[in-house]
Amino acid sequence: MSSVIQVQGLTKKFGQQFTAVNDLSFSVNKGDVYGFLGQNGAGKSTTIRMLLSLIEPTAGDIEIFGLPLSANRSAIMQKVGAVIEKPAMYEYLTAYQNLKIFSALSGVSKKRQQLLHELEVVGLATRAHDLVRTFSQGMKQRLAIAMAMVNDPELILLDEPTNGLDPQGIADIRNLILSLSRNQGKTVLVSSHLLSEIEQVATRLIIIDKGCKLVEGDSKELFDTSKTVVSIQTLDNKQASELLLQSNWAAQLLLNRTSDKEIFIQLDEKHLPSLHKNLVEMGVGVLSVKPMHSLEDYFLQITSTQKYV
Amino acid sequence: MFSLVQVELYKIFKRPRTYIAFGAVAALIGIIQFGLKLDGKSYLDFMLNDLSSSLEIDGKILNGYLVCYVMLQLLLVHVPLLIALIAADMISGEANMGTLRLLLIKPYSRTTLLLAKFIAAIIYTLMLLVWLAILALFGSMLLFGTDDMFLLKTSYVVLLKESDVFWRYIGAFGFAALAMTTVASLGFFLSVFAENSIGPIVATMSVIVFFTILSTLNIPIFNIIKPYLFTTHMIGWKEFFDIKVNDSNEAIIGSIQNPDKIIKAALVLFVHTIGFFVATVLVFRKKDILS
Numbered sequence: 051m052s053s054v055i056q057v058q059g060l061t062k063k064f065g066q067q068f069t070a071v072n073d074l075s076f077s078v079n080k081g082d083v084y085g086f087l088g089q090n091g092a093g094k095s096t097t098i099r100m101l102l103s104l105i106e107p108t109a110g111d112i113e114i115f116g117l118p119l120s121a122n123r124s125a126i127m128q129k130v131g132a133v134i135e136k137p138a139m140y141e142y143l144t145a146y147q148n149l150k151i152f153s154a155l156s157g158v159s160k161k162r163q164q165l166l167h168e169l170e171v172v173g174l175a176t177r178a179h180d181l182v183r184t185f186s187q188g189m190k191q192r193l194a195i196a197m198a199m200v201n202d203p204e205l206i207l208l209d210e211p212t213n214g215l216d217p218q219g220i221a222d223i224r225n226l227i228l229s230l231s232r233n234q235g236k237t238v239l240v241s242s243h244l245l246s247e248i249e250q251v252a253t254r255l256i257i258i259d260k261g262c263k264l265v266e267g268d269s270k271e272l273f274d275t276s277k278t279v280v281s282i283q284t285l286d287n288k289q290a291s292e293l294l295l296q297s298n299w300a301a302q303l304l305l306n307r308t309s310d311k312e313i314f315i316q317l318d319e320k321h322l323p324s325l326h327k328n329l330v331e332m333g334v335g336v337l338s339v340k341p342m343h344s345l346e347d348y349f350l351q352i353t354s355t356q357k358y359v
Numbered sequence: 360m361f362s363l364v365q366v367e368l369y370k371i372f373k374r375p376r377t378y379i380a381f382g383a384v385a386a387l388i389g390i391i392q393f394g395l396k397l398d399g400k401s402y403l404d405f406m407l408n409d410l411s412s413s414l415e416i417d418g419k420i421l422n423g424y425l426v427c428y429v430m431l432q433l434l435l436v437h438v439p440l441l442i443a444l445i446a447a448d449m450i451s452g453e454a455n456m457g458t459l460r461l462l463l464i465k466p467y468s469r470t471t472l473l474l475a476k477f478i479a480a481i482i483y484t485l486m487l488l489v490w491l492a493i494l495a496l497f498g499s500m501l502l503f504g505t506d507d508m509f510l511l512k513t514s515y516v517v518l519l520k521e522s523d524v525f526w527r528y529i530g531a532f533g534f535a536a537l538a539m540t541t542v543a544s545l546g547f548f549l550s551v552f553a554e555n556s557i558g559p560i561v562a563t564m565s566v567i568v569f570f571t572i573l574s575t576l577n578i579p580i581f582n583i584i585k586p587y588l589f590t591t592h593m594i595g596w597k598e599f600f601d602i603k604v605n606d607s608n609e610a611i612i613g614s615i616q617n618p619d620k621i622i623k624a625a626l627v628l629f630v631h632t633i634g635f636f637v638a639t640v641l642v643f644r645k646k647d648i649l650s
Contacts (some may be wrong), residue, residue: 102464104648127466134464138457142374151369154362154467197461 053077053116054205054237055084055101060110062096062261072098072261074110078239078254083267085252086241094241095135098209101239102132114205122282128157131203131213135182137194141183144195145174149200156201172196173222188219195226208229208240212247220247227251234327236334249273276318279304279342280325285335287313293332299325360475363467367479371445377483380441381490384434388494391430391475392502395421399503423500424508424524428600430495435535435596438540439567440560441487446480447546447559450643453550454554454650469644477547477636483542485536488610492532510600517602523612531596538593541628544565544635551642554650595624 055078062071072095078084088094103123104264109332112119114126129281139148146165161167172192181191191211198206208227212220228251230236242248248255251270251296256266265272284290287310294303294313317325319341329336333347371377395402450473453459462472489523508524510517519527545566549559570590573581585591598621603614617620 099460099648101459104460104463106645106647124466124468127464130464132464134460136457138372138461140373140458143370147373151366152461152465154366155462157362157466207558315491 052080054080054082054114055095055239056111056116057101058111060095060097060100060112062105063108065139070261071100072125074258074261074263076256076263076266078237080237081231081235081253082237082239083227083251083253084239085248085255086239087245087248087255087260088241088243088258091115092243092258094243094258095209096261097258098132098134098207098239098241101207102134103127104134116255128201129204130207131198131201131205132207132209133191133194133198134207134209136213137187137190139182139190139193139197142181142318144179144181145185146178147170148193149196152197153200158201160200169193172226186215191215191219191223195223196260204236206238207235208238210243211245212242215332224251225254241286277316278319280315280317280341280347281323281338281342282313282315282329283311283337284313284329284335285337287311290314290332292333293334297328297332299328341352360472363472363475363575364478364482367449367476368482371479371483374450379443380444380487381439382436383493384487385386385494386431387434387505387631388498389438391433392426392499395426395429396502419504419506420509421502421503422506422508423496423518424502424521424528425510426499427496427510427528430499430509431531431535431596434491434495435538435594437604438487438539440537440564441594442484442539442542443546443560443563445483446543447550447563448556449476449480449547450550451553451559452556453569455556457650459650460648463648466542470640473636473640473643477544477639479541480547481540484539486540487533488536492528494530496528502650517600519600519602520610523602527599528614530599534596534599534621537625537628537632538589538595541589541593541632544632544639546647548635548639548642551636551639551646587627589628592624592627595621595628595633 055076057077058075060071061069063069066241074097076094086097088093096105101114101119103119107311110355113270114122117126119126131345140151143151146169149165149169150160151204152163166175166178169175172195174189174192174196177185177189182193185193191214193276195208195211198208208223210229211223215223224247226232227238227240231238231251231253240248252269254267255269255272257264287308291303291313294300299315300318302315302317304316307314322339322341326336326339329339371485375573403421450459455460465472505521505524507521508519510519511575522556542563546559546563549562549566553559553562567590570588571593574588599615600615601616603611603616605611617628
């Protein structure tokens, strides 16, 4: 499968002290929905800005569509669309006027009806001629996506596209990403600090922390539910640990992470009801049995077994 | 490039702020014309007080040409602020709105984008001066009529024949356009460093005020730098209204007393304009866009 983005040893230092991105390498294949995960301040936005040549890397190479970015910026940007952090647009203009401007700037001459149709696709048909300053955050986000798509790009970079959206808005963006990938064959790189968002759409993903790559791979493998880490809290964790050690669950107990406060066990998610039932049968006072799905949990899970790469 | 300039002009003229400058110019000119129309005689009496005993003047002194000259003297000092309102906002305003990053991911180089923005800022500047010319010159010619132009300078008087005036205004407005373009390029340059509009606008005016003070100070130590300050040459348009005299002390129609002074002033302003733009490009090409 051909690489759409190829990044090697990417580094960005701000001043002498702060390294925002440190020797980062990854690749995005054609047709991927590539999840770019990391906590706030992990270096996601800096990396995306370097991919868009908004920030100059201190070191490293970026190739997009097989071409070095620094020498082929204009040719590459003709095939790229992006929404970067919070949606930005001319608030003193209408949605239609904004779209018209960015259509012209992309070198695409679109007729009025085409532009109105694109606003209809993102659900803004009835507000096409209203000033953007009257729009909600969700409407601005949808307009930003329409603006990013106006040149029919092959590669779409979405930096935290669901920030500030309500649950319906988040679902809409998720469906849009899936539709872009599955129905239109676009390559999408989407960043987020929420694992739950990425795991629903990403085919491949990278997790970064403090500017370094933590893990990269196929999301099916990384989110393998047969190896889910479960956190257990009981009335007496010490006693519960001892009972589990004497049971059939002993091999799955993560002793290196288990403490008096919390017990960790790795299992296939489909065995969760059995675990719960066994604990009760053993007379353990169960307070909670929680599969770890948050990014923070996931970080704990992989940092306990992997080093930074 | 043409479509980029078009987009920039579209954005400029869709902003209500743009029309503040045009409104302010119209209001100021209207007030001056109204005042002179109503009480021009008192103004002339006051102006010619010292000369009335030694000089007999016939004809219509308070005519459109004189009124326009009076207005240019007053307004061309303040127009830089109106220019800075737009020029100093060209990049910083986009950074403030967050739209700069959207522009910079389009398939144009940063230099091309800057050039388009710069051309748009210059077009706005020229349009403001054309508006000023229409109201101050043509408006005054309509309201006050035309005649010979009598100018009272610091130590002498200038009398220009009616037929010898209009071309001088074309030259004066052309020169003013160059001076205001320099102001626009300064505002444009300062705009690169900020992510809000107020900073560069205030900084542009501060630089102009600071250099104007240096230009007018009569302290010998500053005389070395004065010829190189653009503010020294911003009032160069007045040179178009100084006429040469022959050996019989008669005015030579169609002449300018110091054409070299105008050329030198224009050159200094032009070099500053280019210098500011090149500096803008050099800074902006390497700038990380974090807004």
